[in-house]
Amino acid sequence: MIKNIIFDVYGTLISTGTGSVDATKAIFSKYNIVEDADEIYKKWKKIHKENIFSLEEFITEEEIFIKDLEKLFDLYGITDNPRTAIKPMLDSLVDRKLFEETESVINKLSEDYNIAIGSTTDTNPLMHNIEGTSLQRINPIFTSEMLRVYKPNARFYLEILNRTKWKAEECLFVGDSLDDDVIGPMKVGMKPILIDRKKRYVSIPEGVRKIKSLTELCVSLKD
Numbered sequence: 001m002i003k004n005i006i007f008d009v010y011g012t013l014i015s016t017g018t019g020s021v022d023a024t025k026a027i028f029s030k031y032n033i034v035e036d037a038d039e040i041y042k043k044w045k046k047i048h049k050e051n052i053f054s055l056e057e058f059i060t061e062e063e064i065f066i067k068d069l070e071k072l073f074d075l076y077g078i079t080d081n082p083r084t085a086i087k088p089m090l091d092s093l094v095d096r097k098l099f100e101e102t103e104s105v106i107n108k109l110s111e112d113y114n115i116a117i118g119s120t121t122d123t124n125p126l127m128h129n130i131e132g133t134s135l136q137r138i139n140p141i142f143t144s145e146m147l148r149v150y151k152p153n154a155r156f157y158l159e160i161l162n163r164t165k166w167k168a169e170e171c172l173f174v175g176d177s178l179d180d181d182v183i184g185p186m187k188v189g190m191k192p193i194l195i196d197r198k199k200r201y202v203s204i205p206e207g208v209r210k211i212k213s214l215t216e217l218c219v220s221l222k223d
Contacts, residue, residue: 002191002221004166005109008175009119012195013102013214014129019092020044026088027069031078040072047071052120058148061122065089093125103134105214109221117141118160118173120151120180140164151177152184161188174217182208193220 010016024044025037033040047068055064069082069089109115115138119126123143130136142160149155161168168189175181175194178201182192186205194201194210195217204210209220 001170002113002172003170004114004116004164005172005174006116006118006160006185006190007106008173008177008181009117009121009126009129010096011176011197012174012181013106013117013135014096014098016096019096020089023088023092027085028076031076033076043075044068044072052150055150058150060145061120062086062090093121094128096129098133098135099214101214105218106134106138108218114164114166116160116164117143118151118156120144151180152187154184154187157185157188157190172221178204193217 007013021037021041024041028037028040048064051064051067051071066082066086069086072078073080073082073085106115117126117135117138117140119142121143122145126141126143130138140163142163144150144156147156147159149159151157157168157173160166161171169191171185171190173181173185173190173192175192176197178194182194182205185192186208192208194204194208195212195214196210197212199212201210211217211220
């Protein structure tokens, strides 16, 4: 029986919009790069994931973004300092908006379930984004910075279970990433639901439910 629901944040409760691509454009526009910002950002996302997987010791996501940009600058032969050039990307992490249905769904589910957040993010940007919304009342909130580990490392989910004293089989993990929010939670015994707003996933693990919006989650939990 599900008693607890753990939500990913970005792409699940909060929209990232075009902020990351816009930030990429702001950073690279002065360098006369032939590729457009969308293509550069695709490379950035790949590098970001690789940098997270290759970590031997925890560093904040801000530091990972700087490492990402350093690799991109090397790739394009840019000699500027990535630590000073990164500002548009860091600025894009705040002032992100909730999806239209987020607050009503969270308020409704809070009547019957314990609600938590489990997100790969530094803590300050997340707290800024949820300030003044109903998400601010969610307790507990876990970020990768708090837990000192990133999804989909099993320690991320196990640490949440350890700190909440919840049982894995009583937890539902809801998110938009197949690796981070489905396969990772499944490895520790949690039940996942994949939210696929952009219809990115054709193949998902057998038995995993896929929804297109948070509104569908309320219906799924009744089945």
